[in-house]
Amino acid sequence: ILRWFDDKCGGSKRLAEQAKAVIPGGIQHNLAFNHPFALAISHAEGAHLTDVDGNRYIDFLQAGGPTLLGSNHPVIRQKVHALLDACGPVTGLLHEYEVKLAELVCKHMPGVDMLRLLGSGTEAVMGAVRLARTYTKKKWIIKIGGAYHGWSDQLVYGMRLPNTGRMEATGIPRGATGHTQECLPNDLEALRRKLQINRLRGGTAAVLLEPLGPESGTRPVHKNYNEQVRKLCDEFDTLLIFDEVVTGFRIGMGGAQSYFGVTPDITVLGKCLTGGYPMAGAIGGKRDIMMSLVGGIGTTSRRAFVGGTLTANPLSCVAGYYALQEAHRSNAAVVAGQAGDRLCRGLEEIIRRRRLPYVTYNMGSIVHLQTSGVLLLDTSSMWKLFKVRNEAKQRKHMMEEMGAAYTAHGLITLAGSRVYTSLADTDAVIDDALNRFDDV
Ligand code: PMP
Numbered sequence: 001i002l003r004w005f006d007d008k009c010g011g012s013k014r015l016a017e018q019a020k021a022v023i024p025g026g027i028q029h030n031l032a033f034n035h036p037f038a039l040a041i042s043h044a045e046g047a048h049l050t051d052v053d054g055n056r057y058i059d060f061l062q063a064g065g066p067t068l069l070g071s072n073h074p075v076i077r078q079k080v081h082a083l084l085d086a087c088g089p090v091t092g093l094l095h096e097y098e099v100k101l102a103e104l105v106c107k108h109m110p111g112v113d114m115l116r117l118l119g120s121g122t123e124a125v126m127g128a129v130r131l132a133r134t135y136t137k138k139k140w141i142i143k144i145g146g147a148y149h150g151w152s153d154q155l156v157y158g159m160r161l162p163n164t165g166r167m168e169a170t171g172i173p174r175g176a177t178g179h180t181q182e183c184l185p186n187d188l189e190a191l192r193r194k195l196q197i198n199r200l201r202g203g204t205a206a207v208l209l210e211p212l213g214p215e216s217g218t219r220p221v222h223k224n225y226n227e228q229v230r231k232l233c234d235e236f237d238t239l240l241i242f243d244e245v246v247t248g249f250r251i252g253m254g255g256a257q258s259y260f261g262v263t264p265d266i267t268v269l270g271k272c273l274t275g276g277y278p279m280a281g282a283i284g285g286k287r288d289i290m291m292s293l294v295g296g297i298g299t300t301s302r303r304a305f306v307g308g309t310l311t312a313n314p315l316s317c318v319a320g321y322y323a324l325q326e327a328h329r330s331n332a333a334v335v336a337g338q339a340g341d342r343l344c345r346g347l348e349e350i351i352r353r354r355r356l357p358y359v360t361y362n363m364g365s366i367v368h369l370q371t372s373g374v375l376l377l378d379t380s381s382m383w384k385l386f387k388v389r390n391e392a393k394q395r396k397h398m399m400e401e402m403g404a405a406y407t408a409h410g411l412i413t414l415a416g417s418r419v420y421t422s423l424a425d426t427d428a429v430i431d432d433a434l435n436r437f438d439d440v
Contacts, residue, residue: 001401004408005036011052012040022128030200031064033318035400039407044071049412057412058433060367060419065246065344066271066280068332068365069323070424076275079322080315089315097317104324105273105284111242111263112284116293117312121245121270122150124281127293127306128266129154129206131283132239134291134304138203141309142194145185145214149243150267154180155208185213185221188228195236206239206266207232211256216246216366216418235263239289245270245281249324250365250420252333265289275323279316332423337364339425346434354438367419371402402440409436 005013020026032038039057043050047070048347049059059071061088069076088094102115118124129141141154149155153176183191183196191207198204207229213221231242242264247256249272257263267287283293283306294303310316327333344362347369351358359370403416411433413419421430 001405001408002036005404008055009037009039009051009053013037015040015052029301031061031414033403033407033412035404039412043295046070046072047422047426047429055410057407057410058429058436059412060421061412061414062420062422062434063276064271064414065250065420066274067276068250068272068327068336068422069275069330070422071276072274073323073326075326076277076319076322079318080277083314083318087314090213090310090313092309095314095317097314097321098312099373101317101321101324105230105269105282105322108324108328109257109267109269109284111257111265111267111286113287114285114290115316116283116290116306117279118281118283118306119279119311120150120281121243121268122152122281123225123306123308124244124245124268124270124283125155125208125241126152127158127304128241128268128283128285129208130304130306131285131289131292132241132266134204134302135289136203136205136237137238138198138205139179140181140194140202140204141174141179142181142191142198142204142207144183144207144209145219146182147210147214147243149208149210150245151179168334168392175249185209185219186225188232190223191229195232195238204236205239206241208241208243210243210246211260211262212247212251212363212366216364217363218368218418220361226256226260230262230264235335239265241266241268243268246366248272249327250333250336251363253324253328257284269420272323272327274316274320275326277316277319278309279313280320288354327423330423333364335423336421336425339421339427339430340365340419342427342430343367343419343421343425343433346430347437350434350438365421369413369417371398387440406437406439409440411436411440 027034040052041049042052049057105111105115153172213219244255248269269282270280295303340362347360399416405411
């Protein structure tokens with residue numbers, strides 16, 4: 001495998017070496033898989049990527065999720081070109097497309113009456129937490145499991161990643177995480193206990209969770225878990241925040257909240273919101289809660305401040321508006337979900353036929369491929385598993401090797417353990433991919 005990289009990826013290797021001089025670790029993006037080195041991509045279209053050496057890959061990373069329509073979708077590209085010709089990327093004032101995008105999101109997401117655009121998922125989660133504290137006048141935040149909610153100080157605390165074990169959380173003083181608590185997914189009793197204790201010391205502003213379970217369902221939650229958390233939140237007068245950065249529009253136009261039929265008080269969006277264009281982040285929520293955000297000059301009441309120089313720039317808004325319109329028109333979540341089903345069924349067949357100690361499962365276009373040989377649906381045991389450091393290290397090594405093997409066979413995945421399908425994944429693309437997986 002390593003020889004394949006040496007023989008076929010000379011251009012990428014040279015650029016990766018050059019990068020090391022000016023970029024810490026030679027890599028900028030936290031998802032850019034870099035074993036043995038990162039690939040330099042020159043072209044992207046639909047279901048495929050081409051690197052600077054002319055190698056072509058099936059793209060199952062889809063930039064980490066945002067390009068539900070496939071890479072570089074022509075409709076969005078044309079609309080962005082037209083917008084740039086008209087007013088350039090940013091003016092700092094109001095533009096019709098920020099209103100149109102907000103209207104579209106409000107129309108489809110049950111929990112969103114109003115929308116505040118921000119710069120990234122990280123920013124949006126930070127803002128959502130601040131909004132919850134402002135609105136409730138309570139201070140505790142309970143997050144569920146080792147979910148990734150971005151890299152802000154208060155939320156990165158105690159986090160474990162499935163591939164790497166405990167995340168490095170240096171440079172964060174203890175005080176920054178002082179009012180953030182964690183609860184294991186599926187453990188409703190523990191959540192109730194925390195809510196009870198917190199009630200005696202200032203109250204819980206919000207429970208923050210990913211509705212599919214931590215890490216987009218890497219540790220899945222039980223079918224009615226969200227509903228039960230909703231009930232607990234109501235009982236304790238606590239807001240429920242759904243982090244739908246991954247699931248928003250990918251699970252369906254109404255997100256995971258529509259799928260589960262559970263409406264959160266605050267919804268965090270990102271990724272698909274702008275179809276892969278920059279500045280993907282937004283807070284949505286019920287009207288009276290959202291009115292606790294600062295808006296415009298002259299606001300005097302107690303309101304939470306969020307915002308930024310490039311926030312809601314016309315370029316991101318026009319891209320988002322047409323990406324979501326196109327996703328709705330083409331039924332993208334369903335079509336990409338069917339591709340995910342086909343891929344997952346094919347992977348199951350390979351695993352069974354070859355007697356591999358792997359597990360695969362999917363939620364529509366989000367496909368998990370666990371090569372550790374262990375999937376414990378009781379996620380609290382899974383959690384204990386990751387506590388064993390060596391196991392986590394070994395798993396990381398294995399993931400790296402598997403990821404490199406997939407790449408050498410023309411498959412780009414998320415670190416060898418997750419796959420995002422898109423509207424561009426025709427049956428022919430999936431069948432081609434399955435042959436490649438089988439070879440690996
Ligand atoms: N929340 C979740 C569930 C995510 O998966 C991510 C990013 N992968 C974030 C928040 C952070 O979003 P961003 O990378 O846009 O800051």
